[in-house]
Amino acid sequence: DAGVIQSPRHEVTEMGQEVTLRCKPISGHDYLFWYRQTMMRGLELLIYFNNNVPIDDSGMPEDRFSAKMPNASFSTLKIQPSEPRDSAVYFCASRRTGGPNTGELFFGEGSRLTVL
Amino acid sequence: GDSVTQMEGPVTLSEEAFLTINCTYTATGYPSLFWYVQYPGEGLQLLLKATKADDKGSNKGFEATYRKETTSFHLEKGSVQVSDSAVYFCALTWNAGGTSYGKLTFGQGTILTVHP
Numbered sequence: 001d002a003g004v005i006q007s008p009r010h011e012v013t014e015m016g017q018e019v020t021l022r023c024k025p026i027s028g029h030d031y032l033f034w035y036r037q038t039m040m041r042g043l044e045l046l047i048y049f050n051n052n053v054p055i056d057d058s059g060m061p062e063d064r065f066s067a068k069m070p071n072a073s074f075s076t077l078k079i080q081p082s083e084p085r086d087s088a089v090y091f092c093a094s095r096r097t098g099g100p101n102t103g104e105l106f107f108g109e110g111s112r113l114t115v116l
Numbered sequence: 117g118d119s120v121t122q123m124e125g126p127v128t129l130s131e132e133a134f135l136t137i138n139c140t141y142t143a144t145g146y147p148s149l150f151w152y153v154q155y156p157g158e159g160l161q162l163l164l165k166a167t168k169a170d171d172k173g174s175n176k177g178f179e180a181t182y183r184k185e186t187t188s189f190h191l192e193k194g195s196v197q198v199s200d201s202a203v204y205f206c207a208l209t210w211n212a213g214g215t216s217y218g219k220l221t222f223g224q225g226t227i228l229t230v231h232p
Contacts, residue, residue, distance in 0.1 A: 033219065102211075105207075
């Protein structure tokens, strides 16, 4: 089975531009998570969904960030307008509630965002 | 709320040295416990896990034992290799009846560098 797929792998943009990051979770997984990782702040949970419904978005930094999950196989994280302090690696991860691997989180390879 | 505390890094060792990375947690009930590893330029991946007290997780020569009495899950390896250089994260998730729910709570990560 394919793992969690993220795109783009790298994005360089200018301040003020809109950025959209995409994620395809593993088929059959009912949880999807968006994380941000920087040297200064480490790994931060931004938002997570269960069965396509946002459960906790308390980690979203501000109104410039938004996330959607229109169906079980696709999610987006959008930043509008982007700022240099948004530069980070953004990870998507998924897992399923039950089964032998219950609790195990599967991560994508990340999207490295640089805002100039 | 739930929390995970890891020993401060970075940790630098010579090849074949013994490794311990301490992890303690605060949680209600009896969570599932995990160690994740992140190699340079990659996403996090599961290293090992334990789902109940006194369980020992093991993989690739690494071990960790779920100690309820000390609320700890320390990671150990008897002889590290250069290829073990990575960032290690301790994590927990709520567990009810053998099924995990909700998000994983991660520690801040410990950078390990192994020199030849």
